[in-house]
Amino acid sequence: MRSRVETSLRVVARETLGALRRLVPAERGSLRIVYYHRIDDERHRSCVAPTAFAEQMRLLRTEGYRVLPLSAVREHLSARRPFPERSVAITFDDGFADNHRNALPVLAREGHPATLFLATGYVGTDELPVIRDRRGLRPLDWSQVEEMSRGGVEMGAHTISHPELPGLPDDALRREIVGSKEEIEHRLGRPVSSFCYPRGRFDARVERAVADAGFAIACTTLPGAVSPGDAPFRLRRTFVARDDGPRDFLHKLAGTWDALHAARQRWGGARTPAPAC
Numbered sequence: 162m163r164s165r166v167e168t169s170l171r172v173v174a175r176e177t178l179g180a181l182r183r184l185v186p187a188e189r190g191s192l193r194i195v196y197y198h199r200i201d202d203e204r205h206r207s208c209v210a211p212t213a214f215a216e217q218m219r220l221l222r223t224e225g226y227r228v229l230p231l232s233a234v235r236e237h238l239s240a241r242r243p244f245p246e247r248s249v250a251i252t253f254d255d256g257f258a259d260n261h262r263n264a265l266p267v268l269a270r271e272g273h274p275a276t277l278f279l280a281t282g283y284v285g286t287d288e289l290p291v292i293r294d295r296r297g298l299r300p301l302d303w304s305q306v307e308e309m310s311r312g313g314v315e316m317g318a319h320t321i322s323h324p325e326l327p328g329l330p331d332d333a334l335r336r337e338i339v340g341s342k343e344e345i346e347h348r349l350g351r352p353v354s355s356f357c358y359p360r361g362r363f364d365a366r367v368e369r370a371v372a373d374a375g376f377a378i379a380c381t382t383l384p385g386a387v388s389p390g391d392a393p394f395r396l397r398r399t400f401v402a403r404d405d406g407p408r409d410f411l412h413k414l415a416g417t418w419d420a421l422h423a424a425r426q427r428w429g430g431a432r433t434p435a436p437a438c
């Protein structure tokens with residue numbers, strides 16, 4: 162449990178950053194891509210409670226955010242066309258079964274499009290790409306993936322076995338990237354145009370391999386918003402954590418924490434601040 166001192170410091174930091182943020186208008190015409198992993202009741206940083214998730218999706222509607230499908234993003238980037246004000250895109254990484262149980266009904270109720278990045282080698286198995294040896298945790302199976310796809314959730318590729326891509330030789334790199342795309346396309350009968358780097362790890366060679374495979378965009382774990390004209394294979398995203406209350410969520414959408422998250426990533430090396438991606 163978080164200590165009172167830590168909670169107080171967090172509140173002071175949030176209010177200070179929020180006040181500073183109001184002095185600098187949010188970058189106009191940008192897009193905020195939020196990312197989740199699990200939606201369930203387990204107390205884990207990357208597992209958002211279903212009630213909190215429902216509240217966040219409701220806030221997007223009541224606060225006037227425009228939720229865009231990722232498939233609409235590339236066109237804006239290529240044409241350097243500003244995104245509509247308060248644009249947001251919703252993404253999920255890895256493909257946990259709780260996304261079908263706890264996120265799909267909420268997305269359907271609110272009418273929000275979303276994208277789910279699948280590590281295809283785990284779909285329908287008893288193994289998980291990131292978290293191991295956890296009882297009761299399962300990846301999605303293909304019938305659940307199909308149901309989510311029919312329900313308006315775009316499927317993106319997240320490799321086959323969720324490796325750290327920069328360390329792979331060329332042939333394995335290509336197999337992981339192209340193989341996941343082809344498997345989803347074969348199963349769903351529709352094109353897959355978005356990719357997400359496992360654990361946020363990529364370099365110029367990986368980026369090129371993703372572009373060569375025919376993807377239109379790729380998501381990273383670099384914090385911040387996406388501006389028109391940004392590189393399509395380096396899309397920034399904002400991590401939503403279990404501890405985030407409604408105000409934290411709105412602050413994250415407004416970019417209040419971006420500089421802090423960027424600094425934390427720099428201090429921690431190139432790795433993502435999220436425990437699982």
Ligand SMILES: [Zn+2]
Nearest residue numbers: 254255359438
């Ligand atoms: Zn992942």
